[in-house]
Amino acid sequence: MARIQDVAKHAGVSVASVSRVLAGLPGVSEPTRARVMASVEALGYRPDLAARRLRSRRTDTLGLIVSDIRNPFFMEVSRAVEDMAYANRLRVMLCNADEDPEKESFYLQMMRDENVAGVILSPTLARLNNYRPTEYPFPVVLVDRCNSMVEADAVVLDNMDASLRLTRHLVDNGHRKIAFFYGASSATGQQRYDGYLSALAGAGLSPIAQALKPTVEEARIAARNFLERQRPLPDVIVASSGLILLGLVEALRDTGLKYPDDIALAGFDDMPWTRLLTPAITVIAQPTYEMGRSAIELLLARIAQPEQVVRRIMLRGELIVRESSQARRAPPSAQQ
Amino acid sequence: MARIQDVAKHAGVSVASVSRVLAGLPGVSEPTRARVMASVEALGYRPDLAARRLRSRRTDTLGLIVSDIRNPFFMEVSRAVEDMAYANRLRVMLCNADEDPEKESFYLQMMRDENVAGVILSPTLARLNNYRPTEYPFPVVLVDRCNSMVEADAVVLDNMDASLRLTRHLVDNGHRKIAFFYGASSATGQQRYDGYLSALAGAGLSPIAQALKPTVEEARIAARNFLERQRPLPDVIVASSGLILLGLVEALRDTGLKYPDDIALAGFDDMPWTRLLTPAITVIAQPTYEMGRSAIELLLARIAQPEQVVRRIMLRGELIVRESSQARRAPPSAQQ
DNA sequence: ACATACAGAGTAATCGATTACAAATACAAC
DNA sequence: GTTGTATTTGTAATCGATTACTCTGTATGT
Numbered sequence: 158m159a160r161i162q163d164v165a166k167h168a169g170v171s172v173a174s175v176s177r178v179l180a181g182l183p184g185v186s187e188p189t190r191a192r193v194m195a196s197v198e199a200l201g202y203r204p205d206l207a208a209r210r211l212r213s214r215r216t217d218t219l220g221l222i223v224s225d226i227r228n229p230f231f232m233e234v235s236r237a238v239e240d241m242a243y244a245n246r247l248r249v250m251l252c253n254a255d256e257d258p259e260k261e262s263f264y265l266q267m268m269r270d271e272n273v274a275g276v277i278l279s280p281t282l283a284r285l286n287n288y289r290p291t292e293y294p295f296p297v298v299l300v301d302r303c304n305s306m307v308e309a310d311a312v313v314l315d316n317m318d319a320s321l322r323l324t325r326h327l328v329d330n331g332h333r334k335i336a337f338f339y340g341a342s343s344a345t346g347q348q349r350y351d352g353y354l355s356a357l358a359g360a361g362l363s364p365i366a367q368a369l370k371p372t373v374e375e376a377r378i379a380a381r382n383f384l385e386r387q388r389p390l391p392d393v394i395v396a397s398s399g400l401i402l403l404g405l406v407e408a409l410r411d412t413g414l415k416y417p418d419d420i421a422l423a424g425f426d427d428m429p430w431t432r433l434l435t436p437a438i439t440v441i442a443q444p445t446y447e448m449g450r451s452a453i454e455l456l457l458a459r460i461a462q463p464e465q466v467v468r469r470i471m472l473r474g475e476l477i478v479r480e481s482s483q484a485r486r487a488p489p490s491a492q493q
Numbered sequence: 494m495a496r497i498q499d500v501a502k503h504a505g506v507s508v509a510s511v512s513r514v515l516a517g518l519p520g521v522s523e524p525t526r527a528r529v530m531a532s533v534e535a536l537g538y539r540p541d542l543a544a545r546r547l548r549s550r551r552t553d554t555l556g557l558i559v560s561d562i563r564n565p566f567f568m569e570v571s572r573a574v575e576d577m578a579y580a581n582r583l584r585v586m587l588c589n590a591d592e593d594p595e596k597e598s599f600y601l602q603m604m605r606d607e608n609v610a611g612v613i614l615s616p617t618l619a620r621l622n623n624y625r626p627t628e629y630p631f632p633v634v635l636v637d638r639c640n641s642m643v644e645a646d647a648v649v650l651d652n653m654d655a656s657l658r659l660t661r662h663l664v665d666n667g668h669r670k671i672a673f674f675y676g677a678s679s680a681t682g683q684q685r686y687d688g689y690l691s692a693l694a695g696a697g698l699s700p701i702a703q704a705l706k707p708t709v710e711e712a713r714i715a716a717r718n719f720l721e722r723q724r725p726l727p728d729v730i731v732a733s734s735g736l737i738l739l740g741l742v743e744a745l746r747d748t749g750l751k752y753p754d755d756i757a758l759a760g761f762d763d764m765p766w767t768r769l770l771t772p773a774i775t776v777i778a779q780p781t782y783e784m785g786r787s788a789i790e791l792l793l794a795r796i797a798q799p800e801q802v803v804r805r806i807m808l809r810g811e812l813i814v815r816e817s818s819q820a821r822r823a824p825p826s827a828q829q
Numbered sequence: 830a831c832a833t834a835c836a837g838a839g840t841a842a843t844c845g846a847t848t849a850c851a852a853a854t855a856c857a858a859c
Numbered sequence: 860g861t862t863g864t865a866t867t868t869g870t871a872a873t874c875g876a877t878t879a880c881t882c883t884g885t886a887t888g889t
Binding site: 544 | 877878
């Protein structure tokens with residue numbers, strides 16, 4: 158492996174000149190620059206990142222800590238971040254905290270150790286609830302999960318609004334007994350729950366809620382129990398996330414209930430299968446790619462300007478109405 | 494930030510002793526070890542990774558270069574690798590080459606620059622076809638994609654066998670005109686095509702094949718054209734990957750054709766939606782998690798023993814028969 | 830008592846870059 | 860020709876760890 162010394166010798170200049178050329182700094186004459194570049198090429202020189210980072214105290218690396226990599230939502234967000242990072246010649250360390258505060262802490266510690274330039278984080282509820290920005294030696298942008306208490310750059314969906322619109326749509330379609338299955342371990346689930354409550358209150362209806370861990374299996378089990386025990390059945394069940402929605406669909410399958418006739422269905426996240434199922438499923442689609450892109454933009458801006466004012470980007474979810482949310486043919490509680 | 498010097502001073506020992514304690518090397522007395530640990534604790538000392546890596550010429554980091562992170566298959570593989578890495582206190586740099594040889598080269602170069610301990614790679618066809626193990630300064634384990642020419646550690650599905658069994662199942666069910674949509678840009682697609690051909694040859698049938706780029710959109714467009722133009726329609730279409738299968742289902746939806754009555758369906762990869770659709774879809778399920786786990790095991794073994802003999806792990810796909818592959822009620826070309 | 834071995838601890842070289850500072854050179858103005 | 864200024868280049872310190880090597884002091888065997 159050629160070192161900067163070798164390049165300097167080969168080009169007949171000092172290491173400082175080589176370093177300056179490679180860093181693109183001014184104060185190098187054109188002939189020198191050309192000779193250095195030729196030598197770099199000739200020797201196939203590649204700077205040693207460890208040495209560079211040690212001396213310069215910089216790493217062109219970002220951290221991305223998502224709470225569940227299997228969730229297609231985070232998948233899309235990661236992809237957007239990857240794309241942007243690639244375009245900016247930055248490295249990304251992608252970590253999967255798995256909704257586990259301990260793993261999350263481990264990875265945040267790792268980010269410190271790696272001395273990353275910044276982190277994009279979708280925090281667990283525990284962390285968000287006592288979030289102190291000063292705790293981290295690097296800028297952090299929150300993604301997907303944030304609340305109004307927290308003073309931090311963030312990119313989130315307007316969860317309250319989206320959930321409210323989704324629930325109103327159901328009310329408008331004649332549904333009266335509206336159940337809500339939501340992930341209790343994230344701020345997002347909470348906010349969507351609040352939106353649901355708010356819509357119900359507006360319509361004078363009472364809530365039927367079920368908090369659970371936001372995984373397909375948990376949702377499936379909870380929903381199965383619910384569907385078997387709860388009588389009379391509600392008109393419709395709403396899922397606060399794509400994974401929970403999937404669990405619901407599986408539970409319906411398990412119990413032999415048909416939507417939307419036995420019970421209607423709606424949820425968050427437009428996944429490949431939501432429009433393929435028959436009947437297709439009504440959802441709030443999130444602008445996932447846009448969220449990832451915005452997050453990294455906020456982060457890069459913050460890195461460039463550490464003292465900039467805190468910015469929060471709130472994006473609007475798109476309500477996609479499909480067959481699953483139709484009211485029963487002869488709804489007992491609806492007038493229509 | 495406390496440095497090792499500060500710890501040494503605080504504990505009243507030399508930096509060498511601190512380093513030895515932290516590395517868990519022998520030759521340190523118990524009292525010294527205890528004092529050092531106490532000082533590390535007291536100062537909240539964390540070793541500087543850049544310095545450590547520069548001096549030791551080691552990075553506890555692995556690279557994982559997948560060809561398409563949106564493909565649920567690679568998603569699961571990544572998760573397995575992540576899990577294992579977390580358990581071994583290793584870092585993973587996850588990169589998405591996006592089926593693009595240029596991006597793949599970029600990331601491999603990045604792995605060199607990062608001086609990673611090893612790489613898990615699902616190579617593009619171009620790279621695999623003139624793969625030279627010696628080209629890389631780190632051990633590489635191939636995952637998902639390999640062929641018998643290549644002398645490299647690898648974890649793959651027995652694609653030929655799986656595809657053969659899937660096709661035979663179709664033949665056994667009375668299908669005669671069997672179309673195959675496959676990804677032309679990966680070794681995997683090729684091998685599955687070969688398995689298909691082999692099964693057809695065994696049954697004295699002739700192939701109807703369609704090579705394409707392995708994305709949902711490409712498959713959807715190609716399938717739509719195919720379904721509109723091709724007459725008579727084949728009895729069944731097989732997709733060589735989950736993404737292509739998804740595109741096929743969408744194309745059927747687009748053209749209003751019903752499976753399995755108008756045309757039957759089967760494919761690779763058991764995704765969340767394959768069993769949820771009605772009719773559910775017959776697939777070869779891959780042991781994805783197991784593949785990721787095996788890949789990292791191979792890699793760690795190779796790192797520990799560089800001169801070990803090359804190993805290839807070939808896993809068996811599981812045929813999951815569902816309704817989508819049933820023959821037509823009154824099949825014109827089947828006897829049954 | 831003396832040589833030998835060995836465990837424990839310390840000193841200082843080293844990894845390969847960046848960068849502060851000094852030195853050299855070029856060029857313009859007087 | 861001298862001086863001053865700007866530009867280009869070089870020298871050497873530095874980042875913070877690891878590790879080769881040296882130096883103790885104690886134990887063991889004869």
